[in-house]
Amino acid sequence: MRKIDVAIVGASGLVGEKIIQILEEENLIENMNIALYVSNKSAGKEILIENKMHRLVFLDEGALERKFDIVFFSAGDEISSLWVPRFAEKGAFVIDNSNAFRHLEGVPLVIPEINIDKVSKNSKIIANPNCSTIELAIVINALSKIYEIKKIIVSTYQSVSGAGKGALSDLKNNTKFEIPQGICGNVIPRIGSLSENGFCTEENKIMFELNKILNKNYSICASTARVPIPYCHTESVYVKLTENVNLEDIMKELYKENIIFNEDIALSSELADKNEVAVCRLRKFSENEIAFFVVADNLRRGASYNAVLIAKHIINKFLN
Ligand SMILES: NC(=O)c1ccc[n+]([C@@H]2O[C@H](COP(=O)([O-])OP(=O)(O)OC[C@H]3O[C@@H](n4cnc5c(N)ncnc54)[C@H](OP(=O)(O)O)[C@@H]3O)[C@@H](O)[C@H]2O)c1
Incomplete structure (x- = not known):
């Protein structure tokens, strides 16, 4: 079997580093030729992957001269807008x-786990959803298999790593470089900028993406906040259904979907560096209304692990 040519743009970032780690864990990297792209800040540094030093390379036109099978992008919206179509045009x-x-x-x-059937041989650009959307969608998808959903209200408590390496450094060093309001000692009840509809970027992402992934038109209201913890997003979720609910049935469905159900509390520190999604404090508000918390690692389940699962599918289906 030939080696697969893979590039990671943003390889020195939180998501990029995790992608490399998961490719190693999944024993995929040994069958890959890997190229690592970064900005001029990290270019020239070397990192150890599978006992071999790999150089971080400045992303420029030279990267397009190589032919890649798969390219992971985790370098922000601006870099993706500029470069993703160019790599896709080259066939990656x-x-x-x-x-x-x-x-x-x-x-x-x-x-x-929900809609891999949307990826075809011709879909050259595949979007990984937002980190807070992924864990919510996994649970809502499970619920939708046994009940019809009428309305979803979600409030998030999102970790600082969700805003990248610079923000995590602000938390560790009590600085305000990346998060100007100061994340130490604060809950910041807005993530991203405000849109005309009064919702912030992160809230609009959740409300749009959940329906696109599940192919539904649910009524969804999201409120998002950044909290001063390093890893994992916790979400408080209210769901209104069209019929009376049975909590036992929901627990059984969560189990079927490999979602951890915790009778007590699921802590972010326990979910950190894990691929699983956990649900806890499932309760009934009325016959057809429930509330619960969802927790997952934003860097893994909310980004890198999801991206690697997509890559695995592409490798098995289109590259072998
Ligand atoms: N963090 C999360 O939980 C999460 C979850 C889902 C999605 N995402 C998305 O994933 C992306 C990366 O997030 P992150 O948290 O990993 O950010 P990060 O820690 O700040 O890392 C950003 C990466 O982008 C690289 N980069 C910056 N400018 C570049 C350029 N001009 N050319 C090439 N590389 C460049 C950086 O390289 P240098 O080291 O050289 O600066 C670094 O490797 C973002 O789009 C984010 O929205 C993040």
């Missing part, structure tokens, strides 16, 4: 972690 499957292409009709927005 591009798995993009940014928000740049998620809205486009022809671009599949994929959580493999």
Whole structure:
């Protein structure tokens, strides 16, 4: 079997580093020729992958001279907007972690366990959903298999790593470089900028993406906040259904979908560096209304692991 040519743009970032780690864990990297692209800040540094030093390379036109089978992008919206179409035009499957292409009709927005069928040989740009959307969608998808959903209200408590390496450094060093309001000692009840509808970027992402992934038109209201913890997003979720609910049936469905159900509380520190999604404190508000918390690692389940699952599918289906 030939080695697969893979590039990771943003290889020195939180998501990029995790993609490399998961490719190693999944024993995929040994069958890959890997190229690692970064900005001029990290270019020239070397990192150890599978006992071999790999140089981080400045992303420029030279990268387009190489032919890649798969390119992971985790370098922000601007870099993706500029470069993703160019790698796709050269024939690579591009798995993009940014928000740049998620809205486009022809671009599949994929959580493999839910809608991997949207990825075809011709879908060259594949969007990885937003981190807070992924864990919510996995649970709502499970619920939708046994009940019809009428309305979803979600409030998030999102970790600082969700805003990248610079933000995590602000948390560790009590600085305000990346998060100007100061994340130490604060809950910041807005993530991204405000849109005309009064919702912020992160809230609009959740409300749009959930329906695109599940192919539904649910009534969804999201409120998002950044909290001063390093890893994992916790979400408080209210769901209104069309009929009386049975909590036992929901628990059984969560189990079937490999979602951890915790009778007590699921802590972010327990879910950190894990691929699973956990649900806890499932309760009934009325006959057809429930509330619960969802927790997952934003860097893994909310980004890198999801991207690697998509890559695995592409390798098995289109590259072998
Ligand atoms: N963090 C999360 O939980 C999460 C979850 C889902 C999606 N995402 C998305 O994933 C992307 C990356 O997030 P992150 O948290 O990993 O950010 P990050 O830690 O700040 O890393 C950003 C990466 O982009 C690279 N980069 C910056 N400018 C570049 C350029 N001009 N050319 C090439 N590379 C460049 C950086 O390289 P240098 O080291 O050289 O600066 C670094 O490797 C973002 O689009 C984000 O929205 C993040």
